Amino acid sequence: MNVAIAARRAIEALRNGVPNRFAVAELGSWQYQIEERFQELCKGASSGPAGMLIKGDFGTGKSHLLLTLQERARKNNFATSLVVVSKELPLGNPNRLIPRLLAQVELPDMVERGIQGMAARLQYSSPSFQKFQLWVNQWQFGSGWWPATLALYQRLGGDDEKLDAIVRFWAGEPTLKSSEVRRSLRDHGLAGAYPIGKLPPAESLHWQRLAFCAQLCRAIGFGGLVVLVDEIELIAQYSLLQRVKSYRVLGHLFGTTTLPEEIKKAPLVFVGAVTRDFERVILQEKGDWEKAPKIALQKHMSEEVVKAGMEAISQATPLRSCLEAREAIQSMWRRVADLYQKAYPDWVRPSPPQLPELYSTTTVRSIIRRWITEWDVRRYYSPDTEIVIVEDEAIKSTPTEELPELEEDEE
Template structure:
């Protein structure tokens, strides 16, 4: 028999949390069990949300060592945002989703975008629930068609067409939704459809993929707001991977980070916010030791083109933001450690149906990270449960972060 509350199997929930913490991959159950002791960063996050809801896009960057709880904190902040009605996306920087590629970043953000209570990606859900006779839709259409939106004509044209065909032609309405979410759309067919409903045929000039992705991002943010969300928050994890790209790709990544942090999405009143998690030694190991601060802008400006000069300036800003605006995670104090220990002890007991005894864990030192404490407690309880007379002792070995350039990452990005 298991204890149940409103259909929730508590031992299974506890087991999911324990297994996630054991693997170092915080899921919803693990984050709910431990919470977060990073109150200063939470306060900054709340301020960011207020700014974004008011129409001022921007970002928050925090850093910590491997195992210090960066991913845990990202998940915690994301849950706070979801509970407050925000649309939330989670983007892990990887070979498949390099920070310097706006198109791939947008697609990852669009595919993972969710709101509480919605089963489908948020852009599709928002479009399906949009009141096409209401004020919010009219304001969205007026904004999309204005010069201030800085949007290609594809966006107001598809928005107007969507209102005519959502109930009449589900297949082409789905084509429009896929276009807003990152897929291409055939221009001749779009022009024909607009002509059929009496709309003038727009010019629909071509757009480069990065610029189209940026326009999709701000259009989608306004669409989500029109559907009732305060805005769109994108949470970026493992940002330190940019240190393993080539010099040019690092430059583009620094520039993209600066664009997100400064809310430079084009137009005004775009409700987008970004939260980045990065290792706390990135500035020392990559920007300073590899001398990106001087080498990156120098090599770009040596090309003597306006595009390279603009990229150099943006990359410099991105590196300066990493250097000066990274909010470091606070190491756990005795109070937080005691609370975490007691919560995990109860969780382990609930997961495996026993009464865990006290275990020694790790010596409480300032350099020891929360994940190390958590793993030590869980592993020692596991051993004692399986071998009741055993008294485990845990040792810690640090694995340094690898920032060496990896050509395979650049090839994957090109593909």
């Protein structure tokens, strides 16, 4: 891609306060301690899942940091999947969350997303595939479905329709029936070697799919799978019951002793982002610390897992504020100016400015937008144009109003 076009895409994203991959690649992050911890999590992924939650105010760079960690994961030879909690993606429902995660999986060297491209890269004679096949055959979960479908995928050859059905089953779609699988096994002389039972319950099956995908990443030469979840604070707008279900999922992802059995040995790294004030506004003032465990008991959910999810939010690692990172902001100015110069080569680059007075509420987003706005004005009009900056960016907080449209059928 043309350098100027890529730079303009990055500047446009920063101008609007929404980072993209181009901006992240140019600017990086100054959250060095979090990046170092993330590196350690990736190094230990081979021994099983690990995760961390980060927290910060609106505009302090949480989404930017997640994209930075995603880029770092790619450089560390990991597949990645980044999802944003939304009305269409309820955090508390693994039956919808995990298929979306699998659909968003990206490999460092592929543009396409999803398991289909990964499965197509399996090399049956490679040592990594042999190890993967051995793991699948010995896995205690799935009632025989995983070794059976993997063996069929290896044997079916040019039958694209059946191959596609198997891959879509791995990705979370109900594309296979036991009668069809047994028939295919018989047709290929595999019935005795790969007996299958009844499919596991839906939630267990989806956790198995996540573990299978992470091991599949290793089978094709990658370190594992990094899962990134943004805007977790949106669960504040869920009903209490849906928040409890969300805490349960967070407990499964970020708890140290509450991982689902299905994923305990999978090469997975989880990273999530939430607003800094979520604990105060929702867990304390709204009373979820006390209410959620009681609801969990009433609905036959694990009280321990729900508590682990809330504790993960409480113990989330805070982002460094602008007040703590003056030198890093000065360095950021030079990087943003370099990026702006690439986007607009004829621009007359000014000398570095004095930083504006920083407050605890000053956001990275507002500082970068201030620089770009000033440069835009001088580029359009005159380098000597007098500019008056009016600070009118409202500081947002975690939304507290429960929205009926985010309610979900309990079934």
